[in-house]
Amino acid sequence: MGKILSISNQKGGVGKTTTSVNLASSLSYLGKKVLLVDVDHQANATTYMGINRANLVYTVADIFNETADIRDIIKRVESVDVDIIPARYELGNIESYLISHDNKDFILSNALEEIRDDYDFILIDCPPSLGIVTINALTASDSVLIPVQCEFLALDGLTQLLNTIRMIQNKQKHNRKTLTIEGVLLTMLDTRSNIGYEVINEVKTYFKEKVFKTIIPRNVKCSAAPSYGLPVTEFSPRSKGSLSYQNLAREMVELSE
Numbered sequence: 001m002g003k004i005l006s007i008s009n010q011k012g013g014v015g016k017t018t019t020s021v022n023l024a025s026s027l028s029y030l031g032k033k034v035l036l037v038d039v040d041h042q043a044n045a046t047t048y049m050g051i052n053r054a055n056l057v058y059t060v061a062d063i064f065n066e067t068a069d070i071r072d073i074i075k076r077v078e079s080v081d082v083d084i085i086p087a088r089y090e091l092g093n094i095e096s097y098l099i100s101h102d103n104k105d106f107i108l109s110n111a112l113e114e115i116r117d118d119y120d121f122i123l124i125d126c127p128p129s130l131g132i133v134t135i136n137a138l139t140a141s142d143s144v145l146i147p148v149q150c151e152f153l154a155l156d157g158l159t160q161l162l163n164t165i166r167m168i169q170n171k172q173k174h175n176r177k178t179l180t181i182e183g184v185l186l187t188m189l190d191t192r193s194n195i196g197y198e199v200i201n202e203v204k205t206y207f208k209e210k211v212f213k214t215i216i217p218r219n220v221k222c223s224a225a226p227s228y229g230l231p232v233t234e235f236s237p238r239s240k241g242s243l244s245y246q247n248l249a250r251e252m253v254e255l256s257e
């Protein structure tokens with residue numbers, strides 16, 4: 001049975017999508033069957049994976065609208081042997097649609113349960129908010145990976161995320177899951193400045209053994225890869241960014257065994 005994992009932090013631009021895409025490809029290199037679910041209306045994970053959004057018949061919005069079977073929405077990312085449930089702009093209207101929906105927090109959870117056995121890992125790339133879509137992602141998940149950027153105000157807003165996690169754990173009595181913190185991932189470390197190392201200390205003091213040993217450095221290949229529609233692990237396999245995401249995948253697999 002596959003493990004369902006949300007990559008979430010309501011703070012914008014901390015490396016959620018970069019982590020989702022590169023962790024997905026790195027887990028696939030380790031022989032794992034991976035599904036990446038894009039639940040952000042910005043659709044960055046879909047774009048970073050090189051999917052042409054204009055040609056999509058179905059997107060993740062069809063899960064929330066209950067207008068397609070989940071198996072019909074899944075696309076294959078040939079370059080890295082990963083399956084993806086893509087997103088597009090239509091997801092932007094979903095929050096207002098779901099407000100009046102009974103059982104609105106469990107739609108994604110119910111859909112993913114149908115295909116859970118087909119995968120080893122299901123990764124959900126969350127939007128920078130704690131709205132209904134993120135609540136759906138967390139409710140569907142066994143664990144959450146929290147990327148934290150090694151910059152000033154790194155921990156800002158995390159209390160709100162931790163409160164949300166507790167709220168979800170209470171709700172999950174209905175779908176027999178218990179959300180845990182998979183780990184806190186330090187991202188975009190600039191090795192030339194002190195502030196990054198100060199943040200590392202601060203985060204380790206707060207989250208202790210929950211912090212991944214792997215730290216993702218700031219690496220220009222990570223920011224260049226998306227414009228080629230490739231994970232950095234494919235675009236520049238030997239770059240520091242790529243190697244660190246492959247280390248993260250190994251660390252995560254060891255934690256799961």
Ligand SMILES: Nc1ncnc2c1ncn2[C@@H]1O[C@H](COP(=O)(O)OP(=O)(O)OP(=O)(O)O)[C@@H](O)[C@H]1O
Binds near residue numbers: 019218
């Ligand atoms: N390790 C890295 N080195 C250099 N640039 C990076 C790195 N990780 C991410 N970036 C760049 O930083 C920006 C934000 O990253 P990303 O899109 O992954 O963040 P996000 O948390 O998903 O953002 P949002 O909250 O908008 O969804 C992107 O331009 C990305 O290419």
Ligand SMILES: [Mg+2]
Binds near residue numbers: 040044
């Ligand atoms: Mg993103």
